[in-house]
Amino acid sequence: MSDFPILTAMTALPLAGALLIMLVRAATSSEGDPDGRKALTAGLVISLATFVVSLAVLVAFDPSREGYQFVRSYEWYGGISYKMGVDGLSVMLILLTTLLMPFCFLASFPQTSKSGNEVRRPVKERATEYVVAFLVLESFIIGAFCALDLILFYIFFEAGLIPMFLIIGVWGGKERIYASFKFFLYTLFGSLFMLAAIVYMYLQAGTSDIEVLEQTGFAPGAQTWLWLAFLASFAVKLPMWPVHTWLPDAHVQAPTAGSVLLAGVLLKLGGYGLMRFSLPMFPDASEMFQPLMFALSVVAIVYASLVAWRQTDMKKLVAYSSVAHMGFVTLGLFSFTEVGVQGAVFQMISHGLISGALFLLVGVVYERAHTREIARYGGIVQKMPVFAVLFMLFTMANVGLPGTSGFVGEILTMVGGFQASTWAAAGAALGVIFSAVYMLTLYRRTIFGALTDRLPVPVSEMDDVTARELLPLLALAGLVVLLGVKPGLIFDITEGASLRVLEMMAGG
Amino acid sequence: MIDWTAVFVTLGPELWLVGIALAGILAGAVTGDRFNRISFKLGAVALFIAAFVSWLNFEGGEAFMGLVSANGFVNFARIVSFLLAGVALWISEEFFARHETIRYEYPVLMILAAMGMGVTLSASDLMTLYMGVETLSLCSYVLASFHRDSARSAEAGLKYFVLGALASGLLLYGASLVYGFTGSTQFAEIAQAEPEIGFLFGLVLMITGLAFKVSAAPMHVWTPDVYEGAPTPVVAFFSAAPKMAMMIVFANVLFTAFGEKLDDWQLIIAIISGASMLVGSFGALLQTNIKRLLGYSSIANIGYALIPVAAGANLGAPALLVFMTIYVIASLGMFAGVLTMRRRGGMVEDIHELSGLVQSRPGITLALTVIVFSIAGIPPLAGFFAKLAVIEAGLEAGLLPLVILLIVASVVSLGYYLRVIIIMWVSEPREAFQPTGPSVAATVGVSGLLMFPVLVALIGTLTAWANIAAAGLVN
Incomplete structure (x- = not known):
């Protein structure tokens, strides 16, 4: 293995790109790039380069070795170190991030409608800053997944709030300011408790090195409080019922690309945190709170599914469906079985792909019709057949149809949950049924039926997906099916990480 | 005999600033208003030099039979305070030039305020402490009302003065109680004393007075009014250099004189x-x-x-x-x-x-x-x-x-x-x-x-x- 700090390079690449874009922008006037096309192209190129680097990490990653790989550690100050390293779990989540990021930029390009009547501009203004915000956010997310020092993790984890706040607040919908405040304040409130817990652990152990803390073994009494403090942060981020209410607002107001990233990756930070910190570092508390977590998971699955059913806004529906699907993640994680934990990891990745695709799809029709109200749609299939096919595929994947990745994640987490608690698994199964109800309802009402005249634009404007929109959707569709048929592609890589968590729980 | 090396090591920056301030008053009186603008820059440079001198004497020392003593803790605060006071003075020039109220008294007052910060930072005696705090405060009152023609500025200065004088009185009364019950004004000897009830009264009154100076609740009420009314460059100064200095003084008094009674x-x-x-x-x-x-x-x-x-x-x-x-x-x-x-x-x-x-x-x-x-x-x-x-x-x-x-x-x-x-x-x-x-x-x-x-x-x-x-x- 070479000495090249590839993880740092991967983390810094988008940030460096963002800096470059800002410098170029400062040197040239904004007149040279009136519709932001150049800035978006630059962002696309940089994010693709980052994707290539993360693929290189995946190729060089050796799933048979235990523990963290590509570890680089430098003293920073006072027991805090700049320590980066990845295991199977983080490699897959990084890959998910770098894969979705180019799609985010692709979805933001301006384009002329087929009739030529309208130029669709997802980013109406300040495209340079938009691209910079996304690239900075990508850096922070990758950094959070790579960090092997708890304080370093916190820095990356929390730093992502600033660009996301601006993405929602500056480029979002009508109620964007309310949504961005809610997003920021909810997340920060939870996270600060985690920060206090992190500092406590750091004072106890004299270091914030994650590998050391995994072995430290905190007293059961302290574990309870630490576990709760960590949960405060991750439950908001995930989000779990009852602190999920920021998510629908944030999603509805965020621009399409922001929603893709939020649902696809940012929510995963919560699941990642629970698996990386809560389970191995506080095994006693985790076991003690298993019933609570099961209860919250089942409530999230059932309640969020029912709420999703009653939504009139497409994005809100998908947002609530995200809450439900994240419930499966916590269910699987807290089953403490191999199948459950593996299922939870799989579910995170699968949900990242599916929800990302669903938000892209909603974005496609929103750009055309400027409304997300389900009741205004109908009969889209007649004007947009390709769209209807793709939408069908991802609807089925979201429902958990066998042959798609959604199925694998849900079935495995439920099997894991079943081994720990029959009732929890039964409740979760109920949620699967509800998910079919709301997704199929959505599909039927928007795609089938008579061609609507309720849209705010003439139906002639509803032209089918363009090549630029098609490419990400096809890529995601391919992955969803591929992983549904051959889930081993992910399991082979994440198995080591999942087993290690369970070993540490048993040993600690 | 006065040990001048020790004096320089503990109070070097303050002596320099007093010299500059007096020279500034003299020069201003002789030359009139011709050098008003440049006096701002010169004053800022003088403050930067004071910061540099503090850095040279970072280890500190003791002088005047224990009336003043400096250590790394207060010198750190001195460096930061003088630097920021210098920057605040530097950026004030444009503001006052535009408002045509540019006068050489402004840099002189700010330098004297900085001198007060330095003295109170290096205080190791209740009397020095009070003198330093008052030097800073009196300069601050004038600075807050520097826009004589503006009602808001005058109001800010008056409010600051009335409440500040009350706080100073509390500080002084507390100091006198502490002196009365310990028999000494020196921090080192106060630290050795037994905490009697009167002593504790004095401590509480001193904390009250100092809390006012750093604008801690419930002695904070003056802050929004003064911030709003005083000229903005003055507020820029208030919010940085004296904040730093007074906070460290507050801590220094508690840590050194009352450290045993945590x-x-x-x-x-x-x-x-x-x-x-x-x-x-x-x-x-x-x-x-x-x-x-x-x-x-x-x-x-x-x-x-x-x-x-x-x-x-x-x-x-x-x-x-x-x-x-x-x-x-x-x-x-x-x-x-x-x-x-x-x-x-x-x-x-x-x-x-x-x-x-x-x-x-x-x-x-x-x-x-x-x-x-x-x-x-x-x-x-x-x-x-x-x-x-x-x-x-x-x-x-x-x-x-x-x-x-x-x-x-x-x-x-x-x-x-x-x-x-x-x-x-x-x-x-x-x-x-x-x-x-x-x-x-x-x-x-x-x-x-x-x-x-x-x-x-x-x-x-x-x-x-x-x-x-x-x-x-x-x-």
């Missing part, structure tokens, strides 16, 4: 810390005047800074230095940002005047965004590391309730910090501000760059210096 005053400090955090964060929520808002923000931040004070010298001193240094740099940058808010009719102060600032001034907006998020303590900006140090000190000293209050206050105060940012980024743009001179814009930019990435990269160095500085206190 149990007696820890609870008092904890209560005013918690009260300041809550008053500062909730009080600012409804403010629309940017200066008032920042005044409340400073009250909240003083609350955070009092957590390491309550943690005691061993655990808290380095954290206090790190926190205050980062905070006052950000605060000065923020007020430099307020100085750019100028339209044809003069200065504007409503936060909605910042509407859409990003359209006309993207650079300043970016820097201000960084500064505001840093004051709010969001990583990866320097302010986060400041708060991290405070939380660490608080938890190590077992002050969990204060840490939880800090969390609550941080979230609440984010409500108004985010509002400022959203207004700058999202709201409909208004007419652009008039262009400002290079020094003001540079101060905003440098402050922003210090918040990220300079101080973040150097946080290890800053912490190491703070540790060395605090070691001087413990010995």
Whole structure:
């Protein structure tokens, strides 16, 4: 293995790109790039380069070795170190991030409608800053997944709030300011408790090195409080019922690309945190709170599914469906079985792909019709057949149809949950049924039926997906099916990480 | 015999500043108003030199039979205070030149105020302490009302004076009680004394007086009014250099003179810390005047800074230095940002005047965004590391309730910090501000760059210096 700090390079690449874009922008006037096309192209190129680097990490990653790989550690100050390293779990989540990021930029390009009547501009203004915000956010997310020092993790984890706040607040919908405040304040409130817990652990152990803390073994009494403090942060981020209410607002107001990233990756930070910190570092508390977590998971699955059913806004529906699907993640994680934990990891990745695709799809029709109200749609299939096919595929994947990745994640987490608690698994199964109800309802009402005249634009404007929109959707569709048929592609890589968590729980 | 080496080592910067101030008065009286503008720059340079001299004598020493003594802890504060006072003076020039109230008395007053800070920082005797505090305060009252023709400025000065005089009286009365019950005015001997009830009364009164000077709740009421009324460059000065100096003086008095009686005053400090955090964060929520808002923000931040004070010298001193240094740099940058808010009719102060600032001034907006998020303590900006140090000190000293209050206050105060940012980024743009001179814009930019990435990269160095500085206190 070479000495090249590839993880740092991967983390810094988008940030460096963002800096470059800002410098170029400062040197040239904004007149040279009136519709932001150049800035978006630059962002696309940089994010693709980052994707290539993360693929290189995946190729060089050796799933048979235990523990963290590509570890680089430098003293920073006072027991805090700049320590980066990845295991199977983080490699897959990084890959998910770098894969979705180019799609985010692709979805933001301006384009002329087929009739030529309208130029669709997802980013109406300040495209340079938009691209910079996304690239900075990508850096922070990758950094959070790579960090092997708890304080370093916190820095990356929390730093992502600033660009996301601006993405929602500056480029979002009508109620964007309310949504961005809610997003920021909810997340920060939870996270600060985690920060206090992190500092406590750091004072106890004299270091914030994650590998050391995994072995430290905190007293059961302290574990309870630490576990709760960590949960405060991750439950908001995930989000779990009852602190999920920021998510629908944030999603509805965020621009399409922001929603893709939020649902696809940012929510995963919560699941990642629970698996990386809560389970191995506080095994006693985790076991003690298993019933609570099961209860919250089942409530999230059932309640969020029912709420999703009653939504009139497409994005809100998908947002609530995200809450439900994240419930499966916590269910699987807290089953403490191999199948459950593996299922939870799989579910995170699968949900990242599916929800990302669903938000892209909603974005496609929103750009055309400027409304997300389900009741205004109908009969889209007649004007947009390709769209209807793709939408069908991802609807089925979201429902958990066998042959798609959604199925694998849900079935495995439920099997894991079943081994720990029959009732929890039964409740979760109920949620699967509800998910079919709301997704199929959505599909039927928007795609089938008579061609609507309720849209705010003439139906002639509803032209089918363009090549630029098609490419990400096809890529995601391919992955969803591929992983549904051959889930081993992910399991082979994440198995080591999942087993290690369970070993540490048993040993600690 | 006076040991002049020792005098220079402990009071070198102050002697230099007194000399400069007297020379300035003389020169001003002889030459009239011809050199008003240049006097600002010269005064700033004199303050930078004072900071340099403090750095040369970092180890400190003792002089005048224990009336003054300096150590690393106070010298660290001196360096930061003099530097920031210099910057505040440098950027004042343009403001007063535009308002045609530029006078050489201003730099002289500011230098004398800085001299007062230096004296009170190096005090190791109640009398020196009081003299230094009063020198600083008297200069501050005049500075606050420097716009003689403005009713608001005069009102601010008067309010500041009346309440400040009361606080000084409390401080003096407390000091006299402490003297009466211990028989000495020297910190070293007070530290040895048995805590009797009268002594504790004196301690409480002294804390009250000093809390007023740092604007900690419930002695904070003057802050928003004075911040709003005083000329903006003066507020920029108030919010940085004297804040730093008085906070360190507050801690220094408690740590050295009353360090053994931590149990007696820890609870008092904890209560005013918690009260300041809550008053500062909730009080600012409804403010629309940017200066008032920042005044409340400073009250909240003083609350955070009092957590390491309550943690005691061993655990808290380095954290206090790190926190205050980062905070006052950000605060000065923020007020430099307020100085750019100028339209044809003069200065504007409503936060909605910042509407859409990003359209006309993207650079300043970016820097201000960084500064505001840093004051709010969001990583990866320097302010986060400041708060991290405070939380660490608080938890190590077992002050969990204060840490939880800090969390609550941080979230609440984010409500108004985010509002400022959203207004700058999202709201409909208004007419652009008039262009400002290079020094003001540079101060905003440098402050922003210090918040990220300079101080973040150097946080290890800053912490190491703070540790060395605090070691001087413990010995």
